[in-house]
Amino acid sequence: MGILDMKFFSLIGFKKKPHAVWKKYYAKKDMNFDVPNISIYQYIKNKSLENNYKDSIAIEYFGTKITYTNFYKNIDKAAKSFRSQGVRRGDVVTILSANIPEAVISFYALNKIGAVANMIHPLSSENEIKEALNRYSTVMLVAMDITYSKIKNIINDTEVYKTIIISAKDSMSTLMKIGYEVTQGYKVEKPKKSEDYLYWKDFIKFGEKYSKDKVLEETKRDTPAVILHSGGTTGTPKGIVLSNGNFNAATIQSEKALPDLDKEDVILAIMPIFHGFGLSVSITDAFAVGAKVVLIPTFKASEFDKLITKNNPSVLVGVPTLFEALTTNERMEDVNLSNLKYVIGGGDTLSKKRVEAINKFLHEHGANTNFTQGYGMTEAVACISFDLKYASRPGTVGIPWPGTYVQITKPGTDEPVGIGEDGEICICGPTVMLGYYNNEKETNEALHIHKDGNVWLHSGDIGTMDKDGFITYKQRLKRMIVTSGYNVYPSQIEEVIERHPAVMDSSVIGIPHPYKVEVAKAFIALKQGYKDTPKLRAEIEELCKKNLAAYSIPKEYEFRKSLPKTMIGKVDFRKLQQENNEKRMEERHGKK
Template sequence: MNDRYAEHYRRFQWTIPAVFNIGEAVLSGKDPQAVAVWDVADDLTTRRYTFGDLAQDARRLANVYQSLGVEPGDRIGILLSQSVELVVSHIAAYLVGAIAVPLFALFGEDAITYRVNDAGCRILVADGMDWPRLAPIRDQWSTVHHIILTRQPDGPAENTLLWDTLLTGASDRFNPRPTGADDPAVIIYTSGTTGSPKGALHAHRVLLGHLPGVVMPHQQFPQPGDVMWTPADWAWIGGLLDVLLPSLYAGVPVVAFRPRKFDPERTLDLLQRLPIRNVFFPPTALRLLRTYTDRPRDGVALRTLASGGESLGADMIDWIRRVFGVTPAEFYGQTEANLLVANAPDIFPPTPGSMGRPVWGHDIRIVQENGEEAPIGEVGEITVTLPDPVAFLHYWNRPEATEAKTAGGRVHTGDLGRQDERGYLYFVGRVDDVINSSGYRIGPTEIESVIASHPAVALNAVVGKPDPIRGEIVKAFIVPTTPTIDRDRVAREIQDMVRKRLGAHEYPREIEFVDTLPMTTTGKIQRNVLRQRESARKPS
């Protein structure tokens, strides 16, 4: 095919208006009768919500927020999975000039409490079905004044407000608070790789900054008939800003469906029943689908398939072409600066193993430890030049971490890569210790902290162990306080602790008891040594 990448990159120019609001941008200029969200229940029954419905409910909720004392810059925690209520909660927060704080619905109690308190959320919006597990920790949220439940819980819910009651009594007329493109809009928490999770504060311009990184892998998105879905949760930047908000901004319907556990059969049923044409599949989802089927499913008619987080490999790409009839487009980014590198199969040919080329509008450089740009083919850190509309403003209440992340006028991703003579970029490894499991970027520090609280644990370290399905699994190495402990019982207790306090996606699927851990001369645990050991071991 004719390679037209250089032409597109050269011609691209950013258009970022001084005044811009994500909520207004998502709602304005849309046909009020057009479908905005297909809300899919567990049994795959669907409800359609139009842009008119979204506008009406978002304006009502914005009035509710204001009546509850929300001021510009206040933080609103949104502890919901994929649903129309999540969409409305975000849009309303932007309309009032507040800062949305998306929270993963499967987080455990410690993970929720840390983020709610760190962000200083004034309001928390949550699913009433989650109230039984939230009620016992509600008193730990020092800044939360009001809790809005989207559904009536099974039991009592004192000092909470019900979604339907609030919206029924609110006006659907609202004058949005004017915001600048650089005004804060959303805090998305990182994985906590090198300490406690950090809140990356993004401005309203971040939506515009993502658009070229959506257009490239989804091949001139939007096109007539496009409908978007991802199994990735909308609390993460990949779900929120790779899929949800760019699609609504473009007038493309989004499917809201995320079961608590990925199921290949139900996924194929969903793709067969609904007119989904565009998907973002994390690599783990694709691997699970591949174990389930090797032939096309009647009625599935994708136009584009995007993936990111790790390389798919030539065999997986061939399987996708055979089963879904499309060429997958891989991309790369992170919470602080997302969709920096991507493939565009209609513009230039993808190369197996490559993340793609720099997305139009972004200046990506591979930088060595001495600060110099790496020669072609040599490994260095992946960085992006500032200013850049997709880049975060700063870490929430972390000025020193912000300074380190943006040293020298560049966002330092902490990831290692190389670039070939054609401009294709390849992911090599990580500077930090992040674990990439089932599409989740998991930091070891929070997990280690929970494990350390067990009385039988003297020392522990958590790393990612290579896994053929999940990419990596969480593995814990534990030095016990005494060699005579019941190791099976302690392992089960630790796994249950992490599930409950942090979430099922973070618990250590494998625990190994050891006599010692590798240490530096200054007493720091060498996780890299443990990772190397695991990578060198033959699969059992």
């Protein structure tokens, strides 16, 4: 069954407008807006035409500048190229890439022709890539050359009939391209040109010759546009299906909440395009206002000062790791940050103490703005609430985004709790996903029809709301680790570790990390007859490297004779977490 044949909720519009105590912070027109019945591509292109962005720079990338006029020309060429190679409306095409122009162009080109982009992390293991290609019935793959060493081992076990190879060097200036090839490119294993593999330049040439499509059928707002990824309550990956209307609504919300952004602004696109926050806030929202997007495929904390000095950004968007790099880089001492309008944190919340430290750093370096953070989920594109300049309350994640409604309920129900009481954060509005790809059970657990007749997204997160609508995020109901903004699922790691014949039990917890917020630690109990040896440890580590994304690989392994169990015989991960916390406290206070 194709994605266009799947049944999804249509969430544009309300049966009855929910109550919003925070509406006083917005103009009436900001709370009530229509979502255009067009594609993401058409929405941002229309904005460009309406506001005459044609000569402004859309993308800057390692010495290359692409104007909005050329950006849309490149998208149109790529759209024809995909059509020439057999991609049709509703087909799923996987993009396996970091932030490079060819990946961004591919996303909008696929959107233009009504295909669905499945966005995958290029550091995914080969088994994760194979499972994703098969799970979403991918017909074509757009992949960075650095992933070929993994692709070649699994591609014949999928239905992919053609792979388009793109490279970090493709859009670099001539000098940069030479430097890249001399220092890094020569190390990368690449496929030979064939029927199965096309390089980007050759791929585009097919589009230049393609002339069959005079008029394409218009893409509507309720049609699927992109698949982004999360994990279920068990850690099994889920494909979050977001519509054109979801993304367009998110962009309109951003325009209303951040009205002072325009074509003079510069946004560092450090957040990756396979992340909802990155694809929406750093990329699509920026193009809608004609801003310049500086694409950063690999973020190096040690070079943050050079990045800031060279590009003089007005908007910084990132996860806690980025802001740790900002405040701890010694070479940032003389860097001027006075051009910054917004410094936006996502992926995870920061403590008041860390926010205060970031603000102190910003002000000491000339910034006339504060660090702002919000609350979001990929199931609602990205942002749900935000700490606005004109509506801010320390310790909270702000008020709901304009047009989005939030209710705090008793977990798993539609019964509201009182002001300031803990409950589950539920979301209603035009950015709420269509559903999970081919997963009716998980979709029904996440999307509930409340008594008001509206569809509400149940987040699985605990929070409170005060009398003015400010939300305080408390904790996750789900057992999940967030490392540098990426979701890591303990059960997924445990399943991989327990593939080793020597392992009897395993349990994974999150432990604090100075920059990544949390990282995974694995507790392992071996079967009788096996011993903890360097060789065995190396085998388990290699197993994890082969089957897990780089950010999911445990940073610590602790071997025990046995693991604590609950009364019903399950490994007691809470007990392990408690013991680990106590151990770290003792080490911190110098106790033996």
